[in-house]
Amino acid sequence: MNNKPKIGVYVCHCGVNISKMVDVDAVTEFASHLPNVKVVRNYSYMCSDPGQLLMREDIKNEGLNRVVVASCSPRMHEMTFRKTLAAAGLNPYFLEMANIREQCSWVHEDREDATGKAKKIVSSAVAKVRLLEALYESEVNVEPATLIIGAGIAGIQAALDIANAGFKVYLVEKSPSVGGKMSQLDKTFPTLDCSACILTPKMVDVAAHPNIELMTYSKVEEITGYVGNFQVKVRKKARYVDMDKCTSCGVCAEECRLAGRIPSEFNENMGKRSAIYLPFPQAVPAKYTIDPERCLFLTRGKCGKSPKCVDACLAGAVNFEQQDEIAEFKVGTVIVATGYDVFDAAKKPEYGYAEYENVITGLELERLVSASGPTGGDILIGKGENAFVPKEIAFIKCVGSRDKSVGNEYCSRVCCMYTAKLAHLVGEKIPDANVRVYYMDVRAFGKGFEEFYDRVRREGVRYIRGNPSEIFKRGDKLVVKVEDTLTATPLEDEVDLVVLAVGLEPRKDVREVIDLLRLSQSSDKFFLEAHPKLAPVDTATDGVFLAGCAQGPKDIPDTVAQAKGAASSALVLLSSGKVKIGAQISFVNEATCRGCGYCVDICPYGAIELVEINRMGNILSVARVNDALCKGCGACAAGCLSGSVQQRSFMDRQILPQIAVLGVMR
Numbered sequence: 206m207n208n209k210p211k212i213g214v215y216v217c218h219c220g221v222n223i224s225k226m227v228d229v230d231a232v233t234e235f236a237s238h239l240p241n242v243k244v245v246r247n248y249s250y251m252c253s254d255p256g257q258l259l260m261r262e263d264i265k266n267e268g269l270n271r272v273v274v275a276s277c278s279p280r281m282h283e284m285t286f287r288k289t290l291a292a293a294g295l296n297p298y299f300l301e302m303a304n305i306r307e308q309c310s311w312v313h314e315d316r317e318d319a320t321g322k323a324k325k326i327v328s329s330a331v332a333k334v335r336l337l338e339a340l341y342e343s344e345v346n347v348e349p350a351t352l353i354i355g356a357g358i359a360g361i362q363a364a365l366d367i368a369n370a371g372f373k374v375y376l377v378e379k380s381p382s383v384g385g386k387m388s389q390l391d392k393t394f395p396t397l398d399c400s401a402c403i404l405t406p407k408m409v410d411v412a413a414h415p416n417i418e419l420m421t422y423s424k425v426e427e428i429t430g431y432v433g434n435f436q437v438k439v440r441k442k443a444r445y446v447d448m449d450k451c452t453s454c455g456v457c458a459e460e461c462r463l464a465g466r467i468p469s470e471f472n473e474n475m476g477k478r479s480a481i482y483l484p485f486p487q488a489v490p491a492k493y494t495i496d497p498e499r500c501l502f503l504t505r506g507k508c509g510k511s512p513k514c515v516d517a518c519l520a521g522a523v524n525f526e527q528q529d530e531i532a533e534f535k536v537g538t539v540i541v542a543t544g545y546d547v548f549d550a551a552k553k554p555e556y557g558y559a560e561y562e563n564v565i566t567g568l569e570l571e572r573l574v575s576a577s578g579p580t581g582g583d584i585l586i587g588k589g590e591n592a593f594v595p596k597e598i599a600f601i602k603c604v605g606s607r608d609k610s611v612g613n614e615y616c617s618r619v620c621c622m623y624t625a626k627l628a629h630l631v632g633e634k635i636p637d638a639n640v641r642v643y644y645m646d647v648r649a650f651g652k653g654f655e656e657f658y659d660r661v662r663r664e665g666v667r668y669i670r671g672n673p674s675e676i677f678k679r680g681d682k683l684v685v686k687v688e689d690t691l692t693a694t695p696l697e698d699e700v701d702l703v704v705l706a707v708g709l710e711p712r713k714d715v716r717e718v719i720d721l722l723r724l725s726q727s728s729d730k731f732f733l734e735a736h737p738k739l740a741p742v743d744t745a746t747d748g749v750f751l752a753g754c755a756q757g758p759k760d761i762p763d764t765v766a767q768a769k770g771a772a773s774s775a776l777v778l779l780s781s782g783k784v785k786i787g788a789q790i791s792f793v794n795e796a797t798c799r800g801c802g803y804c805v806d807i808c809p810y811g812a813i814e815l816v817e818i819n820r821m822g823n824i825l826s827v828a829r830v831n832d833a834l835c836k837g838c839g840a841c842a843a844g845c846l847s848g849s850v851q852q853r854s855f856m857d858r859q860i861l862p863q864i865a866v867l868g869v870m871r
């Protein structure tokens with residue numbers, strides 16, 4: 206098509222960002238003598254409307270067929286200028302950016318040196334631009350459905366938003382009920398809304414919504430494909446209870462031979478359940494499940510003469526013949542909302558969590574103060590006749606957060622406020638209790654948080670600045686050893702109960718999801734977002750979004766906001782129905798590919814596979830790129846030993862002349 210290159214070079218002043226350190230007139234004059242350059246201009250802001258107009262007019266009037274813009278990083282304005290070229294009728298990939306700002310004016314202190322370097326950068330861009338080829342983006346259809354992994358408040362909210370917009374949602378939750386950690390909370394800071402009261406209606410809504418297919422007690426086993434076209438395989442584990450028949454009457458659990466003998470996960474192992482159980486009274490779906498690791502019939506093959514639950518269930522719902530089922534479906538987008546685990550307090554042995562029954566975590570106290578908890582809402586420590594109501598109560602903050610010794614440098618963002626909330630609730634339940642909080646800092650950054658913290662202190666909760674070094678037993682009291690760092694006073698504080706404000710951590714089984722979707726983790730091991738500020742719900746995998754604490758610690762309002770963000774990002778794809786596939790992607794010259802598979806190993810997006818081809822009767826293995834998965838990072842092209850993998854716009858024959866020019870100018 207374009208025979209002889211006619212190049213326009215546009216040198217930007219970027220206000221004074223470039224022109225202060227680079228002599229833009231000298232660069233303009235220099236560029237005018239470069240081969241095939243027909244027009245050279247400099248202008249104060251090339252990205253402005255008048256700047257772009259200059260280019261458009263030159264393309265039309267001077268017949269330019271290649272453009273070099275010498276300005277900022279391509280990350281800033283490559284898209285802007287591609288659109289300018291397209292608006293003037295030129296293929297948008299006939300553009301080369303010469304970065305004379307970040308890579309030149311901003312990093313030099315000598316104007317002469319900077320100007321010399323700017324000339325080199327421009328000449329190398331000119332050497333490359335004439336070799337660029339026209340590229341065309343392609344489109345693929347988007348399956349109008351979303352998979353959401355995890356049905357805590359994040360997954361629930363995202364599911365409702367997408368379903369309400371008219372799209373199908375597959376909501377997969379690994380535990381028998383939806384709700385996540387929020388269902389374990391009693392009240393929520395700073396407004397003290399009852400957690401169950403605001404969560405349960407949403408739990409019921411997701412189960413009843415015609416556009417949501419809820420799969421609880423299920424596990425995503427495989428996800429293949431790419432944005433717009435993911436194939437998903439889900440294992441629905443056998444509950445050994447027929448969901449259609451179970452009326453949730455609970456007689457089976459009462460009759461179970463292990464009734465009241467198995468620690469209840471929902472109650473943080475403080476209460477007991479049966480082998481056939483409903484995780485908590487408001488569970489959704491309200492259907493019983495048999496724990497296959499505990500049930501006597503499933504583990505030993507017998508439970509008395511016959512399993513008592515079978516005899517007790519008048520609906521005939523218990524079914525030991527039930528098998529796992531596999532569901533397979535296609536979705537266009539995926540939202541990961543797998544939440545968090547709380548820090549294991551036993552990793553701080555100095556606090557005696559595993560040793561003393563009156564050292565508990567914040568989440569355990571949530572269950573104790575809850576009316577649906579193991580004590581019916583009473584704060585009782587110890588068992589049976591020895592159970593007592595604590596009067597001297599100490600909270601310790603930042604347990605497992607901001608603590609390099611346990612590998613968690615980050616702040617968990619909710620512990621300051623849930624401590625204030627629990628301190629308040631303790632005051633409500635035990636009015637004559639003395640409550641103190643040992644803290645390093647108080648971070649009350651959210652709406653209404655500072656006011657709530659003030660309120661709690663006005664109610665009599667004492668805040669003592671100091672990080673306890675040890676907890677030990679003296680008689681029937683616990684001693685908190687600490688230095689009050691504001692008065693430099695060593696203290697040995699005798700208390701009845703210590704509550705550890707444990708931080709939030711990535712889930713221990715996080716690897717499962719990483720392997721499914723090839724997601725990355727940030728240094729704190731939570732899932733890594735595509736950009737911390739500008740793409741906080743996106744991931745490096747197109748069409749896969751993050752919601753809630755899976756991405757990092759956050760409270761419920763922030764979780765809900767992020768879930769709505771993830772839902773809206775998914776909806777952009779679902780509602781457009783099509784997604785563009787980048788043009789600057791890799792391709793393989795199958796004639797020279799040796800099928801070594803090195804590119805397959807180094808591709809971070811799983812975009813390359815080895816396929817067998819028949820070359821003149823010989824079956825050979827060669828690499829093949831999936832265009833929809835390739836992100837154009839170039840790792841495969843750089844790594845290919847035979848030069849068979851090339852990346853469009855960055856092919857060897859395009860970038861080697863670019864480098865050669867720099868050598869000549871040295």
Ligand SMILES: Cc1cc2nc3c(=O)[nH]c(=O)nc-3n(C[C@H](O)[C@H](O)[C@H](O)COP(=O)(O)OP(=O)(O)OC[C@H]3O[C@@H](n4cnc5c(N)ncnc54)[C@H](O)[C@@H]3O)c2cc1C
Pocket residue numbers: 354355356357358359360377378379380383384385386387390392393394395423424425542543544545546547567568571619623626712717718752753754755759760761762764
């Ligand atoms: C003690 C304590 C008190 C708190 N109090 C408050 C408060 O008062 N106010 C407030 O705003 N915030 C509070 N929080 C924070 C609150 O718990 C979180 O903001 C909220 O629960 C985050 O929701 P989520 O959906 O992101 O994660 P989660 O609640 O952890 O839900 C994740 C869900 O995903 C499921 N899941 C995980 N992996 C998979 C998988 N591979 N496949 C399928 N399903 C999976 C889990 O089973 C779970 O149901 C508190 C936290 C703690 C620890």
